Amino acid sequence: MMTGVSASTTGHGARFAARIAVGILALAVVAAIWYRQTYKVWPGQEASAFVHWCGRDYANSGGPAKTWQQITSHERLPIRPVGRYPPLGRSRQELFAATPAAQRASASPPPPCPTTVYLRTGPGDYRAYSLEGGP
Numbered sequence: 001m002m003t004g005v006s007a008s009t010t011g012h013g014a015r016f017a018a019r020i021a022v023g024i025l026a027l028a029v030v031a032a033i034w035y036r037q038t039y040k041v042w043p044g045q046e047a048s049a050f051v052h053w054c055g056r057d058y059a060n061s062g063g064p065a066k067t068w069q070q071i072t073s074h075e076r077l078p079i080r081p082v083g084r085y086p087p088l089g090r091s092r093q094e095l096f097a098a099t100p101a102a103q104r105a106s107a108s109p110p111p112p113c114p115t116t117v118y119l120r121t122g123p124g125d126y127r128a129y130s131l132e133g134g135p
Contacts, residue, residue, distance in 0.1 A: 051085055051129045053095060054113035058129035065125035071096075071118050085119060094120045 036042050040050035040057075051058040072079055077098040084092035096118040100111070118126040 051095070051117060051119060053083065053085065053097075053117055056113050057132045058117050059132050060119075060127050060129045065121055065127055066118075067124055068126065071126050071128065075116075079118065082117070096120065096126070 032042065038052055040048055040052060049060045049062075051060075075098040077100055079096050079098050081094055082097045082099065083095045085095045097114040098116070099114065113131065115131045117129050119129060121127050
């Protein structure tokens with residue numbers, strides 16, 4: 001048999017746990033919305049017509065995928081892997097950009113963002129994404 005004190009304590013504990021669960025859910029929703037606004041896809045989705053990298057947005061204008069030879073022939077700097085995209089995607093694809101060999105993420109001031117990034121979409125297939133907006 002429960003006493004009035006233990007029933008009251010149980011009720012407070014359940015309400016506290018429910019509040020924690022609602023808070024965690026709200027935080028998860030806010031994080032998912034932020035991710036969608038930043039990366040233009042929901043967490044778990046693959047890359048779309050947009051890529052967010054270097055603090056900037058890049059857009060794919062469509063067209064067929066290009067080969068490594070095609071993308072390297074148009075750049076004066078070497079094309080190097082710069083990360084994987086999207087950060088929380090089911091199948092993160094390798095992202096490439098034309099960058100100087102000595103470029104460091106910790107450089108001050110930071111190096112400028114490239115005007116084009118390339119997303120590997122398959123074996124030997126790359127999609128070009130061009131920088132949107134001004135400087």
